[in-house]
Amino acid sequence: MDAKTPSLSAVTLARLMGPQDANSLGNVHGGVIMKMVDEAGALAAMRHAGGPVVTVRMDSMTFRKPIFVGQLVTIHAELTYAGRTSMEVRVEVQAENPFVVGDITHTNSAYVVFVAIDEHGRPRPVPPLEPENDIQRFRMEQAQQRQAFRIQQQREESAAVEEQSQRKEHE
Numbered sequence: 001m002d003a004k005t006p007s008l009s010a011v012t013l014a015r016l017m018g019p020q021d022a023n024s025l026g027n028v029h030g031g032v033i034m035k036m037v038d039e040a041g042a043l044a045a046m047r048h049a050g051g052p053v054v055t056v057r058m059d060s061m062t063f064r065k066p067i068f069v070g071q072l073v074t075i076h077a078e079l080t081y082a083g084r085t086s087m088e089v090r091v092e093v094q095a096e097n098p099f100v101v102g103d104i105t106h107t108n109s110a111y112v113v114f115v116a117i118d119e120h121g122r123p124r125p126v127p128p129l130e131p132e133n134d135i136q137r138f139r140m141e142q143a144q145q146r147q148a149f150r151i152q153q154q155r156e157e158s159a160a161v162e163e164q165s166q167r168k169e170h171e
């Protein structure tokens, strides 16, 4: 499979926030932004994989600034890592006041992991990721470390669940 660069699959989505996205004070719900993050990330992953993907992990998301009704939310998603079947996508969220040119706030960043799947829902191999510059190379190295940590965590969680179910069987 030929390698692909991050820019080949990068995606930018934009949507104006309306009253249906917010509470009575006009603050946009975090879940609305999380859904957009998942959608933008999945689109970038689908482009890289050339087929369907599912979300396996969304790293913690911190909202540094509130987003309000009337702001234009722009989400940029770009691949930072491709394993055999998994991909990490860096997603950046910006909120803009469309009345004032340049009034843009970076509200948060997140990392989301997707797995490409075949028609039976089983993991499917994806093309390698080829960085084009030093920033992308640096992000890829960091992503490899994050993914190694997640896999370790996943193993520990699975072992704990297994141990618990064995204990219940013996009770």
Ligand SMILES: CC(C)(COP(=O)(O)OP(=O)(O)OC[C@H]1O[C@@H](n2cnc3c(N)ncnc32)[C@H](O)[C@@H]1OP(=O)(O)O)[C@@H](O)C(=O)NCCC(=O)NCCS
Pocket: 053, 054, 055, 056, 057, 082, 083, 084, 085, 086, 087, 113, 115, 117, 121, 122, 123, 147, 150, 151, 154
């Ligand atoms: C994604 C899914 C198909 C993976 O199946 P699986 O049997 O765990 O497959 P594997 O153990 O072979 O893992 C597949 C890849 O996912 C990675 N992975 C699995 N769990 C992970 C986690 N918690 N965090 C990061 N990566 C993970 C593995 O490292 C592997 O990557 P690699 O092939 O690049 O090395 C399965 O877990 C699933 O269907 N999950 C539900 C997904 C879903 O419904 N999401 C919400 C709606 S989109």
